[in-house]
Amino acid sequence: MTRYAEVIGDPIAQSKSPAIHGYWLGQLGIDAHYDSCLVKPDDLAAYLHERAEDADWLGCNVTMPHKQAVIPLLDRLDPLxxxxxxxxxIVREQDGRLTGYNTDAPGFLEPLRADLAQPHLFRMARVLGTGGAARAIVAGLAGEGVTVVLAGRSVAKARSILEELAPEGQHHVAPLAHFADATDFEFDDREGCFDLVVNASPLGMTGQPPLEFDLTHVPPGSIVYDIVTAPLDTPLLQRAREQGFRTIDGLAMLIGQAAVAFEKFFGQAPPRADKDDALRRILSQ
Structure with missing residues (x-):
């Protein structure tokens, strides 16, 4: 049998993970494959039990709605x-035990590493959304000394996330609607500061309501980062570029988190010398 990994979820047909991992496996000539597998919530426990018995199964990526449901079914959890x-x-260890990881946080941070390696007088990020992706992003940013303003439809939920994931920082919450209308706020001198705006919500995604966000809330010199991948060039990113802001799209996080998982599954770092240009062309088709 050939070693394999896969991505599970419900639904799963839309996942780009097989294309990403399949491309890297082909480039490296690794004798393994990566597939997608539809797993209904009621079948999750049986799926993991069966796969844990399969020595050729290296593990799986987990997408909605299983990211929290798998936790009590695993043998170990990585601290992050x-x-x-x-x-x-999820990685199947040599002893057959299953270890759970979260690669969303390092995947999100990857395109920001050069910026975060620089010293700053102050670091602030406005993060929009309070779902699972936002949790990973908040944890990652807080670990880099970034003060977070977390905005959501429910201020109470946003506050709860900050208290749980970043209790020691001077973070703030705001209603998502606060950013919909223009502001005449005059930002202070941003020299030496790191400013980031992140859409960590599904708003603006195909089939979802638009993201109502006025760019007057974006400090000068900010990076605008949208994790939505369909469409890849979201209205938020388009408007931000028109006003001269640097932008980062959702493929950056998607490919970054996949790279961490790939190395855990297959024991090699994926080939990325071209800065993912060829892979991006494949995923954008």
Missing amino acids: AEKIGAVNT
């Missing part, structure tokens, strides 16, 4: 996954 409270990667 335990802190975030969500698992998106």
